[in-house]
Amino acid sequence: MSSNLLLxxxxxxxxxxxxxxxxxMLVLAGAGSGKTKVLVHRIAWLIHQExxxxxxILAVTFTNKAAGEIRGRIESLLRMSTAGMWVGTFHSIAHxxxxxxxxxxGLEQNFQILDSEDQKRLIKRAxxxxxxxxxxxxxxxxxxxxxxxxxKGIRPEKIATNADFHTQTMANIYNAYEGLCRQSxxxxxxxxxxxxxxxxxxxxxxxxxxxxxxxxxxxxxFQDTNTIQYRxxxxxxxxxxxxxxxxxxxQSIYGWRGAKIENIKKFSKDFPNASTIRLEQNYxxxxxxxxxxxxxxxHNGERLGKKLWSAGATGSPIALYSAFNEIDEAKFVADQVxxxxxxxxxxxxxxxxxxxxxxxxxxxxxxxxxxxxxRVYGGMRFFERAEIKDALGYLRxxxxxxxxxxxxxxxxxxxxxxxxxxxxxxxxxxxxxFCSLWNAAVSSIQQNILTPRAKNSLAGxxxxxxxxxxxxxxxxxxxxxxxxxxxxGLVEFYSLQKGEKARSKVENLEExxxxxxxxxxxxxxxxxxxxxxxxxxxxxxxxxxxxxxxDCVQLMTLHSAKGLExxxxxxxxxxxxxxxxxxxxxxxxxxxxxRRLCYVGMTRxxxxxxxxxxxxxxQYGREQYHRVSRFVQEMGNDSLVEIRKKIRVQRPxxxxxKKFPSNFNHESGLKLGQNVRHKKFGEGTLxxxxxxxxxxxxxxxxxxxxxxxLVLSYANLEGFS
DNA sequence: CCCCCCTCCATTTTT
DNA sequence: TGGAGGGGGG
Numbered sequence: 028m029s030s031n032l033l034l035x036x037x038x039x040x041x042x043x044x045x046x047x048x049x050x051x052m053l054v055l056a057g058a059g060s061g062k063t064k065v066l067v068h069r070i071a072w073l074i075h076q077e078x079x080x081x082x083x084i085l086a087v088t089f090t091n092k093a094a095g096e097i098r099g100r101i102e103s104l105l106r107m108s109t110a111g112m113w114v115g116t117f118h119s120i121a122h123x124x125x126x127x128x129x130x131x132x133g134l135e136q137n138f139q140i141l142d143s144e145d146q147k148r149l150i151k152r153a154x155x156x157x158x159x160x161x162x163x164x165x166x167x168x169x170x171x172x173x174x175x176x177x178x179k180g181i182r183p184e185k186i187a188t189n190a191d192f193h194t195q196t197m198a199n200i201y202n203a204y205e206g207l208c209r210q211s212x213x214x215x216x217x218x219x220x221x222x223x224x225x226x227x228x229x230x231x232x233x234x235x236x237x238x239x240x241x242x243x244x245x246x247x248x249f250q251d252t253n254t255i256q257y258r259x260x261x262x263x264x265x266x267x268x269x270x271x272x273x274x275x276x277x278q279s280i281y282g283w284r285g286a287k288i289e290n291i292k293k294f295s296k297d298f299p300n301a302s303t304i305r306l307e308q309n310y311x312x313x314x315x316x317x318x319x320x321x322x323x324x325x326h327n328g329e330r331l332g333k334k335l336w337s338a339g340a341t342g343s344p345i346a347l348y349s350a351f352n353e354i355d356e357a358k359f360v361a362d363q364v365x366x367x368x369x370x371x372x373x374x375x376x377x378x379x380x381x382x383x384x385x386x387x388x389x390x391x392x393x394x395x396x397x398x399x400x401x402r403v404y405g406g407m408r409f410f411e412r413a414e415i416k417d418a419l420g421y422l423r424x425x426x427x428x429x430x431x432x433x434x435x436x437x438x439x440x441x442x443x444x445x446x447x448x449x450x451x452x453x454x455x456x457x458x459x460x461f462c463s464l465w466n467a468a469v470s471s472i473q474q475n476i477l478t479p480r481a482k483n484s485l486a487g488x489x490x491x492x493x494x495x496x497x498x499x500x501x502x503x504x505x506x507x508x509x510x511x512x513x514x515x516g517l518v519e520f521y522s523l524q525k526g527e528k529a530r531s532k533v534e535n536l537e538e539x540x541x542x543x544x545x546x547x548x549x550x551x552x553x554x555x556x557x558x559x560x561x562x563x564x565x566x567x568x569x570x571x572x573x574x575x576x577x578d579c580v581q582l583m584t585l586h587s588a589k590g591l592e593x594x595x596x597x598x599x600x601x602x603x604x605x606x607x608x609x610x611x612x613x614x615x616x617x618x619x620x621x622r623r624l625c626y627v628g629m630t631r632x633x634x635x636x637x638x639x640x641x642x643x644x645x646q647y648g649r650e651q652y653h654r655v656s657r658f659v660q661e662m663g664n665d666s667l668v669e670i671r672k673k674i675r676v677q678r679p680x681x682x683x684x685k686k687f688p689s690n691f692n693h694e695s696g697l698k699l700g701q702n703v704r705h706k707k708f709g710e711g712t713l714x715x716x717x718x719x720x721x722x723x724x725x726x727x728x729x730x731x732x733x734x735x736x737l738v739l740s741y742a743n744l745e746g747f748s
Numbered sequence: 749c750c751c752c753c754c755t756c757c758a759t760t761t762t763t
Numbered sequence: 764t765g766g767a768g769g770g771g772g773g
Contacts, residue, residue, distance in 0.1 A: 089762070090763085119763085122763095143762095217763090219763080280760080283759085284760085382759070383758095383760070442749090568763080584760065608759055624760080647758065
């Protein structure tokens with residue numbers, strides 16, 4: 028491949044970035060400026076022009092999707108396999124290091140990954156093991172605390188002993204949780220990064236090996252790196268290698284989960300010889316959209332500075348629609364979709380972007396009513412589904428009996444008579460002997476401290492796992508899975524249940540078998556295929572929906588829209604309190620992140636951007652008036668045009684009125700709002716009446732006792748007026 | 749031991 | 764308003 032070909036369809040700045048002499052480089056790449064293209068071409072350039080071995084390249088991303096895209100584009104550009112190249116997410120690369128150096132990292136060979144749900148369960152156990160109340164000490168909050176500390180590289184012993192009681196207790200929970208993880212040979216997501224960092228920090232020889240191996244380190248979406256990710260990258264840096272970081276401070280929208288926008292500035296400081304290249308030419312959006320986006324983002328202070336421009340047409344102005352209520356807003360979107368479809372656009376050319384997931388409901392209802400197919404992004408992924416996690420739980424126990432998280436999950440799933448009573452005895456034993464639940468279960472069978480029934484069931488369970496474990500070394504992965512389904516009765520359990528839900532669960536389990544059939548081990552480690560598959564399942568949770576729909580409107584949050592583009596974009600709920608969100612509006616820093624989120628949303632649109640807001644919105648069961656978002660005004664009015672529609676939509680009669688029309692007559696002869704007297708509670712007003720005959724229930728607001736629900740036939744009410 | 753009802757709560761998400 | 768989780772009852 029000639030250098031010409033690699034630089035052929037690049038603009039001046041892209042070309043400079045791609046063909047620069049090897050050295051540290053910061054590429055500030057605006058939205059739609061060909062960031063991935065530069066990354067991919069840079070890698071190709073290093074290989075072809077600078078004679079870098081693919082083996083010496085490390086490319087890091089945040090999502091599997093981005094990593095896959097880089098891989099695919101390199102492969103099609105260079106027509107070579109990327110097998111020797113390290114291209115992956117922070118987590119997958121850190122995991123790869125841990126696999127290769129598990130001893131130095133203080134792990135056992137068969138360590139497995141804990142996803143956030145499992146993590147929460149284990150934290151809950153840690154809380155209980157400290158004899159703390161898990162209502163006062165919410166596992167969710169502790170989980171946040173622990174992950175937050177890990178993201179900053181802080182271990183429990185490093186948390187000041189003179190800290191306040193709350194922090195102290197949290198540190199204790201953190202510590203106890205770490206103990207449980209060690210015992211079960213498990214690591215959570217944050218731990219993968221922290222361990223990999225500590226591995227390199229504590230083993231200079233290993234560090235040196237990778238420093239000399241990776242001659243070029245390329246990082247995508249650098250503005251999203253957190254403290255530990257940055258430190259890890261900095262460790263890998265060396266005089267003899269160089270780093271190319273690509274990012275956009277204006278698109279930093281993950282501050283709330285630890286991303287440090289400052290890392291970009293830190294990079295320039297820590298690598299003073301790094302050159303900076305700006306990619307400002309946008310190939311995606313019309314001039315009108317870019318103009319408004321630029322205007323908006325100028326309201327943020329402390330920017331590195333960047334102004335998107337386009338060589339293309341100005342296009343039509345951004346359309347602003349002021350809806351009467353959220354139903355009207357959704358109807359407007361549906362109407363416009365139909366109009367664009369009639370002009371020849373595909374439904375999949377259009378996306379509806381919203382700030383929070385709950386906003387999708389009304390939109391979905393109206394699209395459904397208009398007969399428009401749609402797809403909602405987000406939600407359960409394949410490997411996160413309960414039935415899949417059950418199956419994986421069994422596979423994990425087969426791979427490692429001391430995996431407490433897996434043990435807890437499947438020991439009584441499907442029900443085999445090992446209830447909470449038995450389990451708490453096992454948990455107690457495990458706690459006292461500092462051993463895994465598995466060992467505790469085995470010894471409590473031997474010691475005869477369980478009821479015969481429980482003992483039997485438990486012994487059966489232990490036996491079953493042991494047997495499957497024995498088989499597992501001889502047979503293929505999919506055979507292990509199929510056999511596991513037979514032995515555990517998991518598929519049978521779901522297929523005996525009725526309904527659409529149960530049917531899809533069985534289908535998912537079958538899908539898991541085909542996933543195991545298709546799986547082939549990616550890299551050579553000492554890990555077994557089973558272990559490797561389990562890691563794969565944890566690190567790559569899979570698609571949201573099993574099968575891609577053909578042609579449908581895309582519904583997603585603004586966050587999940589990052590990196591995507593659509594000819595037509597609807598940004599809905601552009602109101603104060605919704606966007607910017609109420610909870611982010613007060614703090615200047617968080618407001619700026621909301622503004623960046625708005626910027627990200629706008630720059631998704633290629634041809635036409637709609638902004639809609641609703642004057643009246645039903646939220647949390649009450650109606651509230653909203654003003655248009657401050658962001659709209661900040662966009663300036665030279666690229667905006669307001670759309671008006673004549674039809675006004677009335678809200679349907681509220682559900683309460685539907686249930687009880689005004690002429691409602693109950694067989695009891697009682698009327699809502701009527702005064703009644705009760706022997707014990709005295710006088711009150713009848714609020715509600717449900718059911719009939721002996722099942723009739725009443726809700727009464729008593730003067731002295733407040734609202735009570737009673738069964739009418741027992742209440743002996745006396746009506747009066 | 750399971751199911752139902754009540755209460756409480758309510759951004760954004762990847763790995 | 765609606766979903767999830769906890770507690771109580773059958």
